Amino acid sequence: xxxxxxxxxxxxxxxxxxxxxxxxxxxxxxxxxxxxxxxxxxxxxxxxxxxxxxxxxxxxxxxxxxxxxxxxxxxxxxxxxxxxxxxxxxxxxxxxxxxxxxxxxxxxxxxxxxxxxxxxxxxxxxxxxxxxxxxxxxxxxxxxxxxxxxxxxxx
Numbered sequence: 036x037x038x039x040x041x042x043x044x045x046x047x048x049x050x051x052x053x054x055x056x057x058x059x060x061x062x063x064x065x066x067x068x069x070x071x072x073x074x075x076x077x078x079x080x081x082x083x084x085x086x087x088x089x090x091x092x093x094x095x096x097x098x099x100x101x102x103x104x105x106x107x108x109x110x111x112x113x114x115x116x117x118x119x120x121x122x123x124x125x126x127x128x129x130x131x132x133x134x135x136x137x138x139x140x141x142x143x144x145x146x147x148x149x150x151x152x153x154x155x156x157x158x159x160x161x162x163x164x165x166x167x168x169x170x171x172x173x174x175x176x177x178x179x180x181x182x183x184x185x186x187x188x189x190x
Contacts, residue, residue, distance in 0.1 A: 071120075079117045086110035102148075105141040109134060132171045139163050 089106055093099040116130045143160045147153070 075117050075120060079114065082110050082113045082117065086114075101144055102141055105137055105144070109137050109141070112137065128174055129171055132167050132174065136164055136167045136171075139167070 086107060089103065089110070093103050112130055112134045116127060116134075119125070119127050119130070139160050143157055143164075146156055146160075
C-alpha cells in the first residue's frame, strides 16, 4: 500500500511540476514581451524627442550642415528599426549596419571639416565603412541563400 501511495504521490508531483513549468514559461514570455514593448516605446519616444531637438537647433542656426542631415538620417534609421521590430518582431541587422555606416560617415565629415585634410584617421574610417559594407553584403547574401523558417513560412 505504501508503494501505491508513493507512485500516486510521485505522479501527482510530476503533473504539478509540468503544470507549474507550463505556467512559468507563459508568464515569463508575457513579461519578456511586455518589456520589449515598453523598451521599444521608450526608444521611439527618445528618438522623436532627440530628432525634434536636433531640428530645432538647425532652425536656430538658420541652416543645416551635412552633419546635421546625417544625424537626422540616423534618427530616421533608428525609428525605422523600431517600426520594423514592432511589425515583424525581428531586429533587422542590416539597419544596424546602415546606422553604423552613416555614423562613421558623419565622423569622417566632422574630422575633414576640422582639419581640412585627409589624415590616417580618415583612411581608417574609410576602411571601416568598407568592412561594414562587406558585412552588409554577407548578411544580404546569407539571408537570401539561407532564409529563416519565418521567411519560408511567409512565402
